[in-house]
Amino acid sequence: MLRNIVTQNSKVCFQKQAFDRSIKNVYSLRYQSFKKSPEEQVKESKLDSEPIEGNLNKYRKIKKNDKSQPEDLKLRENDLKKAFKPTSFQTSVASFLIKYLGVNVDRVRSGPIAGSYYYKECSDQGLIYEDDVKLSKGCEFFYNDLKLPKTFSQWYQIHILHVWILFVRMRAMPFDIGKNYQKKIIDRTFEELERKLKEEMNVRSGRFIDNYLKEFNSQLRGCIFAYDEGFYTDDYTLAKALWRNLFGGRKNVDFVHLEACVRYVRSQLYVLSKMSDRDFALGNFKFVPADQFVRPLSPEEYEEMKKEVIAKYEKIDNDPNTKPTEKSKLRYDN
């Protein structure tokens, strides 16, 4: 589905918006950069806007195959499906529970999808592994291009930005299911934070860990509130929220970076808004890397995509051989 929307270096042009005569040359510059991905946009600016405090490279890199790492975070995506394949006995027990005892599959599914898959998806955006020579796409954008310090709390900020992006979509699901998804991803976040502080940051005192967790919790609440305000009102407010949280209120911030960030966030939300509930709940979403351009769909293309999705899930629902574990009551037509 993402392939429909994302096109690299797309040649689609945008209609020029009405522009103010006094800053004509400014607008012509802007017009060109419409076709660029956020990463290219950032690279355009040559302003030296490193944090004043210098690069804080204190972040202790973790090994991907560290013993203390949970199983599902260690594996790559393809291996994950093999590693957690249920046996036929497990499947039949689950099917019995769903069919005769009325267990809600969507609620059960929120655990593995939000608590494991989406958690990993969010946290990987800013996580630096020791044994990966090459940084991931998300890391490259946030640390090299936006020049953010490589610290633990910076990782947390990047993580909750992505968690919030998913939150916005989860609110649009049926109330109880969406709430469950939100709960699961936050539960997992704090579970992992506690483990990380203990094992990776070597904080030994339990009282200190508790204090840190409280601090992280208040940061989370503040972020979600500020981003929500920015999302609903305008780009400038969203940029301010990003500046306060992601950039730590840095004085010498590059406005081009802020603009690219706003664009990054809004483009992710756009992709999410074009997804159906069912698609999202089954874990078919992946964050669009910052070096790709998200092209807004025309109404015809959207209709076509909708039809494809509806046909796909109708086929699954009408097939008598579909296992109860693969069924879902969520909508697929929105």
Next chain:
Amino acid sequence: MSNQNTRALATRIVNFIKELPEDRIQHYADFKNIQLQRFAKVANPSMKTEDTKKNDGLSLSDIKDMLTRTKSPLGLQKSVLKKFAQAVPQENWNETLLTQQLSALDSLKNNTYKKMYDVTDKLYKPEGNPQYYQRLYDEITGKSKENFFTAMRTVFTGK
């Protein structure tokens, strides 16, 4: 660095920032004020900035801060954070850089991306909780305040 054109551009940025709306609620850092100071210095290099008082003595709050150490993210002491906040960035401006800054600000003010990536009412009035953003916005702007009963309703039902 401070030739006529850069100064003129910086003045334009300053005027632009002055027109931007204020924060709806108070935060720990005010974007508008901080950026105004930053560009006012470029526009008018001879302008004097406020002298910050030098005080090496420890206050009670500093000592408390040292003892708890967790008031700010990951053990950064308040004094260190204060130092960061007071440090003055040294930047070399030229015309192209300033033009880029101005155009970026302009597109932020014009809601370019909100219009470009329009997420429609599907996300602005989410199905699970259609009044969520409207209530939040009304509360911030002071249009309608939450009362005890609506607050308790949220506690019990989540909506």
